[in-house]
Amino acid sequence: MDAALTLYSYWRSSAAYRVRIGLNLKGLDYALVPVHLVRDGGQQHAPDYVALNPQQLVPVLRDGERVLTQSLAILEYLEETRPQPPLLPADxxxxxxxxxxxxxxxxxxxxxxxxxxxxxxxxxxxxxxxxxxxxxxxxxxxxxxxxxxxxxxxxxxxxxxxxxxxxxxxxxxxxxxxxxxxxxxxxxxxxxxxxxxxxxxxxxxxxxxxxxxxxxxx
Missing domain, CATH: 1.20.1050.10 (Glutathione S-transferase Yfyf (Class Pi); Chain A, domain 2)
Structure with a gap:
């Protein structure tokens, strides 16, 4: 369980989907904040979200006060900070x-x-x-x-x-x-x-x- 994790996600985003799988494989608990990419002209363009991620994309992972963007970077970060079970081979x-x-x-x-x-x-x-x-x-x-x-x-x-x-x-x-x-x-x-x-x-x-x-x- 890792209640410090918050994932900003859109249900149909394949990049967010990748991170959800990785979090689940590692058995990590996380809060999910939906960001609808179409509704309201795209909620990723709202000022509060732009301040969080200037790229205006999902996913974003918040780990405590640390904000991480880009799905592969997030998955590699999880691999380094929560290494078990691994997502990458040992060699x-x-x-x-x-x-x-x-x-x-x-x-x-x-x-x-x-x-x-x-x-x-x-x-x-x-x-x-x-x-x-x-x-x-x-x-x-x-x-x-x-x-x-x-x-x-x-x-x-x-x-x-x-x-x-x-x-x-x-x-x-x-x-x-x-x-x-x-x-x-x-x-x-x-x-x-x-x-x-x-x-x-x-x-x-x-x-x-x-x-x-x-x-x-x-």
Missing amino acids: AAGRARVRALAQLVACDIHPLNNLRVLQFFDRQWHVPQAERDDWVLHWMREGFAAMEAMLAASADTGRYCHGDAPGLADCCLLPQLYNARRFKLDLDAFPTLRRIEAACLQLSAFDAARPENQPDAA
Whole structure:
């Protein structure tokens, strides 16, 4: 139990979803503060929230008086301050592999499909919905194809992305697969990703973090 932790989250944000999984895997208790990214013009743009996070993004994790931003930085912070159970392997090569898989999702797939990108396409360039959807599906498909190949070819892949314990890469993969289903991406070409997803969802830490299980789900 760690009542000092407060997570500012939006139920459908994949970045916040990653952090919820990580907190749950580590068995950490936290208070949740919903920040609705669409309602009221986007509550992340409210002055009080901008003061908390000038990027106007979720998640934010408050640990006592310390304020942390960026989902991967938050998960690494939790790994360093609450190391058990670990989200990263003990060996340097394993940690590099897991970080590469996590960053493939968090740095290469997700930013191209983030809400603010799609809103810019709509509001500034008036890109039709069908073309915005094509953009989203293209970059998800490209990223998943690379991740499928990396996982399927490696002896380090086990029940989860790395070995037989869930970790940082799984925290990133599951939310992106959720997004893929929202946009109706055909996932048949990614059997390894789907197998790992099924294994993760058998764990309460992943199930409790699902968007539909959040108190602000709407």
